[in-house]
Amino acid sequence: MNTCDEIQLLMNDRIDGLLDSESARMIDEHLAACDSCREELAMLARVLEEAHELPAGIEPDRDLWPDIRARIERAPAVVPFAPRAGHLLRNVFALAAMAAMVFGLLTLRQVPPAIAPPVAELTEMQKIEADYRKAKDDLLAVLREQQDGLPPDTLAAVEESLGAIESAVHDLQTALNTAPGDSRLERMLAATYRNEVSLLEQTVRLASEADAVQR
Amino acid sequence: MDMLMTNATVTEEELVDRAKKGDVGAFEALYRANSGRVYGLCLRMTGNVAEAEDLVQEAFVRAWQKLNLFRGESAFSTWLHRLTVNLALTNRRSHARRVARVTVTDDLAPYERETAAPQAGLRADLEQAIASLPEGARRVFVLHDVEGYRHAEIASIMGLAVGTTKAQLHRARRLLREALA
Ligand SMILES: [Zn+2]
Numbered sequence: 001m002n003t004c005d006e007i008q009l010l011m012n013d014r015i016d017g018l019l020d021s022e023s024a025r026m027i028d029e030h031l032a033a034c035d036s037c038r039e040e041l042a043m044l045a046r047v048l049e050e051a052h053e054l055p056a057g058i059e060p061d062r063d064l065w066p067d068i069r070a071r072i073e074r075a076p077a078v079v080p081f082a083p084r085a086g087h088l089l090r091n092v093f094a095l096a097a098m099a100a101m102v103f104g105l106l107t108l109r110q111v112p113p114a115i116a117p118p119v120a121e122l123t124e125m126q127k128i129e130a131d132y133r134k135a136k137d138d139l140l141a142v143l144r145e146q147q148d149g150l151p152p153d154t155l156a157a158v159e160e161s162l163g164a165i166e167s168a169v170h171d172l173q174t175a176l177n178t179a180p181g182d183s184r185l186e187r188m189l190a191a192t193y194r195n196e197v198s199l200l201e202q203t204v205r206l207a208s209e210a211d212a213v214q215r
Numbered sequence: 216m217d218m219l220m221t222n223a224t225v226t227e228e229e230l231v232d233r234a235k236k237g238d239v240g241a242f243e244a245l246y247r248a249n250s251g252r253v254y255g256l257c258l259r260m261t262g263n264v265a266e267a268e269d270l271v272q273e274a275f276v277r278a279w280q281k282l283n284l285f286r287g288e289s290a291f292s293t294w295l296h297r298l299t300v301n302l303a304l305t306n307r308r309s310h311a312r313r314v315a316r317v318t319v320t321d322d323l324a325p326y327e328r329e330t331a332a333p334q335a336g337l338r339a340d341l342e343q344a345i346a347s348l349p350e351g352a353r354r355v356f357v358l359h360d361v362e363g364y365r366h367a368e369i370a371s372i373m374g375l376a377v378g379t380t381k382a383q384l385h386r387a388r389r390l391l392r393e394a395l396a
Contacts, residue, residue, distance in 0.1 A: 012385050043392045050341050051360040057251030058258055064268055065246050068275045073239060123280055180281060 002030060007037050015044060125176075125186045132193035136200060169193070227291050235282050242282075246275055249292055253299050259357045260303040262346030270306060274299040300362075304354065304373055344394035348387050355380050356387035 002010075007030045013019045014027045031038050172189040176182060227248070233241035253274055257267035278285075278295055285294050345353060345361075354373070358364040359380075366384075370377045 008389075009385060012381070012388060040392065043396065044388055047341070047388065047391050047395060048360055050338060051345075051356075054259075054338065054341070054361055056255055058255035059251045060254045060268060060271065061264065062268075064250065064254075064271050064275075065243060068246065068272050068279075069239065069243065071272065071276050072242070072279045126280075177284075180284065 002026070004030075004034060004037050007031070007034070008040055011037070011041055011044065015041070015048065123181075125189070128190045128193060132197060135197045169196070228287065231282070231285065231287070231291050234279070242275075242279055245291065249295055252292065253295065256296065256299055256357075256362065257303060259342075259345055259361060260300075260354055261306070262348070262353060266306070270299070270303055274302050277302065300358065300364075300372060340395055341391070344391050347394065348390055352383045352387035352390065355383040356391070359384055360388075 007027060010019065010023065010027055014024055019027065031041060169189065169192050172185055172192060176185050176189065179185060225244070227245070230241045230245050234245060250271065254267060254271050257270040257274070258264065261267050261270060274295065278298055281298070285291065345356065348356060355369055358369045358372075359366065366377045366380050369375075369380045373380065
């Protein structure tokens, strides 16, 4: 014979309709014979009925929208990228092999951001992403004007590295799409962005030094 | 904005589309339509006004940021509800907040407002009793008995075994019976 404690444990499943018919009948037999359990059941039913009837909505005491609006409208903090000045506006029309290849590669492999933002406020990750895109664009703009100097083998090595980095970026963004906000993935993606920017910076430095020597 | 809110012909779907394109006014209309539902959920899940307000703001900011991931397979309100539940369950500030809290008086104000309605005495008592439950029991009770989630869903969201959520529900219901007896 079951104790009242055991019955009351099963009473939850009974009232939720989760018991098979035999167990249900066993509970009901006990209830028919036990005043105290019957009283518990009545009280439980009353609590649950009241819980089901609670209003779904409760209006907040104060309007929370202004704070939300402020947060989603906050301007992204983009760290301006300052390229080394000097050679910037010289070979505006001369798009030679290296820059064309690098640029074409990056354009082709351009991956949409994990969370394409129409958003005004950016997450930490989106800020990093915005900084990265800005830095990349600036570096590519500089490269487009200083492409002359680089030897073909350097060019090939740079292209290959950029390809590997872009493919890692793509994989990480795909993973982040299925696990948004995963901090480990975000850290890896941020590190990958830094690698790419750093490679582009080195390439720009090389190109600009070669450019300077040639003149 | 005003036009959006008063124009009944603007559907939720259209508002979502506009918000996806960066229309903050459309998103405000979505906030107005859903704030009570989201706040009610957050207040019951946390049992604390300040935490609930933080959670509501966080939920809508996240919803805005993730709006492009919403594909319209469910209603926006359903998607938002689920997002809020997930947020509430991973909310780690709750413990510190509760420790810092010196009085519960303020927290009960929104429930007391409802005492104007007939038969609301028990309702206010129930809200208060839910707010006083231990965190785990409260979360499971709110999701199961107020929001209508099933054990399997709750267990999956919370990363628990069904046996654990059942035990928490049993505990919550027993404590509520005692509180309201
Ligand atoms: Zn009994």
